[in-house]
Amino acid sequence: MKSLEITKEEKDALKIYCDWQYTYINLLTSGDMETIYKFNNDRLDIFSAKYFADMMETLKNIYSAMVKYKKSEDLYYGHNFGKNVVRGTTLSEIKYLERHKGECNKILSTTTDELSAKQHAGSKFIGPKEENDKTTVILSLSTASNVPYISINGVLQEESNHPRENEIAIAPFTRLDGIKHMSSWDGYEYYSGNVESQELEKVDNKEELLSDINANINNIPQLVSEYMEKKYQQDKLLSMGISDLDSEDMKRQRDEIANSMKFLENKFSSIRSKMIQYAMGICYEVRQKVDREYEAELPEYRKAKSLEENKRFEREYMNVYMGEIKGILQKMAETTDRYDMYAKELGLTWNTGVSKEILMQTYGKLKNDVISQIEDGNFSLENVPHR
Helix, strand or coil: CHHHCCCHHHHHHHHHHHHHHHHHHHHCCCCCHHHHHCCCHHHHHHCCHHHHHHHHHHHHHHHHHHHHHHHHHHHHHCCCCCCEEEEEECHHHHHHHHHCCCEECCCEEEECCHHHHHHCCCCCCCCCCCCCCCCCEEEEEEECCCCCEEEHHHHHHHHCCCCCCCEEEECCCEEEEEEEEEEEECCEEEEEEEEEECCCCCCCCHHHHHHHHHHHHHHHHHHHHHHHHHHHHHHHHHCCCHHHHCCHHHHHHHHHHHHHHHHHHHHHHHHHHHHHHHHHHHHHHHHHHHHHHHHHHHHHHHHHHHHHHHHHHHHHHHHHHHHHHHHHHHHHHHHHHHHHHHHHHHCCCCCCCCCHHHHHHHHHHHHHHHHHHHHHCCCCHHHCCCC
């Protein structure tokens, strides 16, 4: 179906995602200030109007490819189904998801191969308060039938930079529910959970929202820097003796720091929520577009599919039917050859009236005629003589 063909622009967006941008694309819609701080300052230039616009275009193409791929899978297999995948991660990410009630606004990289997942377990820049987390976690996930995803290697094939990873990228704006610890084995912590789709929301004030984002997005690095400085001060106070903490001066300092951190968190959350809303609106528009084009093509596709199925059945029947005819003609030809041999040995004149060559020519003509009828749509099983 033309509506489900993945375009060059969509493939190029997938390459950008795989190359090095996946972390930064995700950081625009996922993670808090402590997560952002874990990146070097020279990487925080991603928080600019230009970069945001470029990455939203990339996200649009990636999400479009995901929706198309998922619909193609459903169409091919004849029903809606989910995907069972695994993700190599850390305990930090598990705790992060718990704190945020499973909300996952980023593209989630998973695989169908546990060995590949193990290579990516541990040492991730995920979530606050668990720095340098080396805990190796294997998270098994079952995706709901309405969650878009894409096989990176299946689409990019020889253009993929990581052909052996069997990566399944799951669409952003999902919710990871029911995460629970299953077992500990061979140095890995095994967890399981489900991936459910969040409700995408239409953005009516798109231009106004983008204007607000552009006016404030470059403030994020400064907000993060100030927040982490306050956090350092807070941690320093908490490391002091209990008697010091009980003094009125200490209480005042702690309250001032806590209030400052809360103020900075609110400013960051205000910008971040708009970025998430804008990105979600883009995904909503993409899904609506693909759905419309797909639904418009579906009746014609089903009709063509039905005709093709009929032709396939007729071809299969023809192969059996023509095989039987060929067998009969071959036996006739063998009989003719045998009688010719006997006649020669006895010195008799024998004329069957039909030669082996004529029999095979008859078979070939009949077979070509039936094939032509099938391809032209004029073949009918009712016209086949009973045997």
